[in-house]
Each structure stands twice: as structure tokens, then as C-alpha cells.
Amino acid sequence: MLVCVAGLGVLGVVVLDTHERVHDLGIHKALGMTPRQTVTMVVSSVVPPGLAGGALGVPLGPAVHGAVIPAMGHAAGLRLPRSVIDAYDAQGLVLLGLAGVAVAVLGSLPPAGWAARIRTTTALRAE
Template identity: 60%
Template sequence: MTYEKETADLRIVGESFDTSGNELEIHADMANFPSAEPSSFFAEVKPGVSADEFAQKLAAVVQPLGGDATTVPPSEQKGVILIMDAMAVLLTLMLVSVAGLGVLNSLILDTRERVHDLGVCKAIGMSPRQTVSLVLASVTAIGVIGGLLGVPVGYALHRIVMPVMGRAVGTALPSPVLDVYGPGQLLLLGLGGVVLAMLGALIPAGWAARARTATALRTE
């Protein structure tokens, strides 16, 4: 590597996950280039010290010398990370909405086909609460199957899609960014399939519970 008139042999030891700049940068020891002078300094305040107050006091000292001091937001809150988080949230909401509407549509058709059977059950004493429980129980298996299939597929897609998203914005993603799902979180995601199925079934279950017994019995 050559800096002005000085040349040094550098050994690449890794990649730094830094999204603060838009250009490729090399992080190296300044001892390799004695004539190089730093243009900025990064300081980390102690716990309990206000970074804004520290920056203001420091700026008052260095501004007469032609410098300045300001606070830097945490790197995880900067451009690339915010964009990726927003895309992940948007995709999640879209998938949840589509899955919930799919369950709702299927269960409305199924409930209308079974309305006569529900009328018979209500005629022999089934209460509205029991009717709701019966309809919700019918989608539990769908939720379990969806969780068992969706979690492994989603986990695999996460390992494929996230690096592609990173390369699209010009950065590689280290393992701490990708390895974010533990066994407990995967279990909760699997249970989310059951919860989503039940949420989608609430409207048909409420309709079945409110349907009059005589009207249901006359429906074929």
C-alpha cells in the first residue's frame, strides 16, 4: 500500500463491518506510515457521562483551533441497518397479513359448509363459547403444520436473503448479524403459526357463534 511517498506491505487480517462511509476503506496502524496525520479522533465516554455535554465542552475548546466535536449515533442506527430493518419489518407484516387472510378465507368457506352441523350441535345445547372453541380448535392443526414447515424454511431463507441484501448495498454481513435465532426464538416463531391461525379464525368463529340455531338447521 502506498500513501503519498511511503510504501508499506500490509497483511489483511479481516473485514470490518462499518457502514459509516460510502467508499472502501482500509483500517491500518498509523505506525506503518509515519508521515500520516489523523484527521479525526473517536472517543468513548464513561458510563454515566452524557456524550452530548462532553461534545459541547470539547467543541468549545477545539473550535478556536479550527476543529470541532460532535456526537455520533450508534452504528446500528445508521442508514444501511435502518433500511434493512425497515425492509425486514415490511416483509414480515406482508407475510403475516397474507397468511392471516388465507386462514380467514379458508375458514369462512369451511364454516359455511358446516353450518348445518353447527346448527345441530347448537340445538342439542352447545353454547356460543363452545362454538367458538370448536371452530378455533379446527385450525390448530393448520397452525402447527404451518409452524413446523415455515420455521425451517424461513431460517434457511434468512441465511440466503440477508447476505444478498447486504451485497446489494455494498457490504458483507458478519456472522453476529446472521446468527440471531436461538432455539427459544425458533420455538416462539413456531408457536406464532398457531397464534396466527387462531387470529385468522376469530371472525368465522364469531359468526358461527352468533348464527341462530333455526337458520343454521335450515341451511343445506
């Protein structure tokens, strides 16, 4: 559910960004930019924020988990086993970091396809 919400958030941001830059896309298309290059340009605009999100989320997520879960157990009068508290391994953390980029790329593909399909004259008239 969280991945779907994140993907829809990326989709919304990229749709707004693409609509704001539609005139610029028209100029690029008039100068010879191919649809594949247009898709690459739109998708590559979300990769740095996806990497930043993964780079921030991977260390912060386990740190918050390691602080909150024991506190919740203590508040309930339980002493949780180490297997509950240590839920993340190194391989899982790397995959979670890459998932930020994957969600960003997948959320940007529909607006990138729209940007690639828009006619040059329509994009140049838009302002």
C-alpha cells in the same frame, strides 16, 4: 404486514369452512351445543394447521435465510458479518413457531363468533 396477510388468509379459509358446515353447526346446536363450545370447535379446527405451519416454517425460514443472505452479499461483492447471517436465536425461533398458532387462532375468532351467534333454525335451513 406479513402477519396481517397470514391472518386474513386464515380468516378467509375459516369463513368458507364455517359456511360449508353451517348445517352441521345447526344440528350440533339443536342437540345442545353452547356458543362457547361452538367457538371452541371452530378455533380448534385451525390449531393443527397452525402447528404444522410453525413446525415447517421454523426450520425452513432460517435455512433459506442462511442460504440467500450470503449469496446476495456475494453477488453485491460484500462479505457480510456473522451477526447479519445469524439473525435467529433459539428463543426467537420458539416464539416464531408459536406465532403460527396465534395467527391461526386470531384469524378464526370472527367466523367462530358468527357461528356461535347464528340461530339454530337459520343454520338448519341453510344448505
